Amino acid sequence: MGKATGFMEYERKTAEERNPLSRQNDWNEYQKRMPVDELKRQGARCMDCGTPFCHTGIQLNGTDSGCPLYNLIPEWNDLVYRGHWKEALERLLKTNNFPEFTGRVCPAPCEGACTVAIYDPPVAIKSIEREIIDKGFDEGWIVPQPPKRRTEKKVAIVGSGPAGLAAADQLNKAGHWVTVFERDDRIGGLLMYGIPNMKLEKALVQRRVNLLKEEGIVFITNTEIGKDLTLEQIRNQYDAVILCAGAQKHRSLPIEGHDLNGVHYAMDYLTQSTKALLDSSYRESIHAEAKDVIVIGGGDTGADCVATALRQKCSSVVQFGRHPRLPDQRTDENPWPEYPFVFSLDYAYEEAKSRFGNDPRQYSIITKRIVGDHRGHVKELHTVEAEKIVDDQGNYTFRELPNTYKVWPAQLVLVAIGFEGTEDALLQGSGLEHHRRKVKAEYGKYITNVEGVFVAGDMRRGQSLIVWAIHEGREAARECDRFLMGTTQLP
Structure with missing residues (x-):
């Protein structure tokens, strides 16, 4: 690291918040942006530990430890400290499709596993992550990048929450034609309607959706699979299907x-x-x-x-x-x-x-x-x-x-x-094997008992974190690509 003693010299600081009384008069984001100089100091607190537990992404005693996306946290912390923001953005986007979401609403298990946190407050990983992606948009570094070649394979994604959007983004990068079905009137799932605007402004969600559209992904709203269309009808129109409808049946x-x-x-x-x-x-x-x-x-x-x-x-x-x-x-x-x-x-x-x-x-x-x-x-x-x-x-x-x-x-x-699991409309008559409202599919494989149908996110694992949803969406896309092409280059 560029500042080997930074964790001893600097105190942890996170983004300043707007006045808690006055901000109740609007729906705007409650956090402010952090100054660049302060972000560099926070990046300097990363201590170049031999084993960076912050990105291990494991579960210990039923709790999440480290980032399930395996974000290259020490690398982009150091790049921010050195002022290499574009390179930091490139490292961040290697593992995380939507840092503008996770940097705002993830509970940051990475910080709980930070080595500095053994004795002192952890590195402000979440704040740094958010500022990297925000600066990327501010500077115009993030632009549509449609694939150069198309495979002519068609994939349907059911559900437009973080798992569905991550799967769609990855498969589109692989050159497949991707269509996302969403039962609501706007794209985003819980990102749009489950998280209030003061935590995640909806303009940020729509900005990402617009970018995905420009890259070639098709979004169809007001269409519920199990009611407006059956799973069998979708299977007949597409070469593969990934179910990412979440666990939205209320307890x-x-x-x-x-x-x-x-x-x-x-x-x-x-x-x-x-x-x-x-x-x-x-x-x-x-x-x-x-x-x-x-x-x-x-x-x-x-x-x-x-x-x-x-x-x-x-x-x-x-x-x-x-x-x-x-x-x-x-x-x-x-x-x-x-x-x-x-x-x-x-x-x-x-x-x-x-x-x-x-x-x-x-x-x-x-x-x-x-x-x-x-x-x-x-x-x-x-x-x-x-x-x-x-x-x-x-x-x-x-x-x-x-x-x-x-x-x-x-x-x-x-x-x-909380939620019990997948809702009845999608399960009934689908032929999908499920247990306690979770669709059965092996972790790491994501293939259901129905040929060509994969499942990821809360629909498979139950109610969980946004980072696990993105993780499973990415991995399900990889396995779907392997199913379609016989091999895959997706991470």
């Missing part, structure tokens, strides 16, 4: 009152709010204005619901989580280089605290029932506190604590407890 909340008016799935709420932002004529049926909002589920989707409700001028917002508050530091049960499960104040919680004076999260809470008024609309939630009990095998249960019963007022309840 249900099996308690009294779950079907009351005013109780909605988080993804329906987030989708409507983004549609209303992009289309002034669209009127969402789920809105938080002047309401007491409760979000059930302690994950990132729940946090996005909190931030969205704040921008819609809710009266109050609370987020319930079953698990206890995370520790401030790693515990002995969560050693480096596992993903660090430690307490942090996410962007949404900073915003809620700036407005209402406190973190909106309530820990170790179990919702017992939802109660409605005489019109059938939600009016309150009844909860108890619970203790998490873990046995010797790592299995856990929750024991309700006496004298902790509480009633919470609510006129809007958002359920953000």
Whole structure:
């Protein structure tokens, strides 16, 4: 590395954020750009470790460690430190099709596995990655690069989320004619409608989609496979099919009152709010204005619901989580280089605290029932506190604590407890073998039991990270190319 002692000389810094109170008045990105001089210093903190765990991309004890895309992190950190931005961009794009997405919304398991993080804050890998790709667009280095030769093979991609777009990009580079089918009215899947604009501005998603179009990929919207077209019809028109439809069947909340008016799935709420932002004529049926909002589920989707409700001028917002508050530091049960499960104040919680004076999260809470008024609309939630009990095998249960019963007022309840897997429409009648709503296909091969049909991303592995979706999309494209041509040059 150019600065062998950089990790000892410089402190970790990440992108500055806009004022958490004032930014609730708009839907613009909440982070600012980092100055070039500061980015060079952050790149200098990379310590040229003998084994760079940051890009190992493995799972340890059920947690993600390092980058599943195997990004060449130490290389582009050093190039940024030296001011060689174009070369840094070239190294980044070798492994990651869409750094403008991952640099904003990935939870950065690379940073948890950074060697500096054993004793000090990790290298600001995610911030550096984002600035490399943003500078690439700013400088005009990223231009359409359609393939010079076409194979005349046709491939259909079902789903336009990160897995589908990555597979499409790779196969188009290999010279195949690629068509992407999307059931929604815009391309991008969860990138477009599942992640709110303040985390990932939709103009960035559309910019990438436009680039892929110019490179020759065809996108067909408002078409759902399993309803508008069958899988068999698609197979008859294309030489191969890759299924990347995600795991979008909501996990249900099996308690009294779950079907009351005013109780909605988080993804329906987030989708409507983004549609209303992009289309002034669209009127969402789920809105938080002047309401007491409760979000059930302690994950990132729940946090996005909190931030969205704040921008819609809710009266109050609370987020319930079953698990206890995370520790401030790693515990002995969560050693480096596992993903660090430690307490942090996410962007949404900073915003809620700036407005209402406190973190909106309530820990170790179990919702017992939802109660409605005489019109059938939600009016309150009844909860108890619970203790998490873990046995010797790592299995856990929750024991309700006496004298902790509480009633919470609510006129809007958002359920953000995850997804079960692939939806019924695509599975039924497809002939695809599946287990617990995940389509069966061997990791690294991605071929299903149906000839010429591959599967990648959440549809195969279940709900996961954006980097795993891109990883599987790239690998499925490689195997599809091998199936079509007998050999492949794709990584």
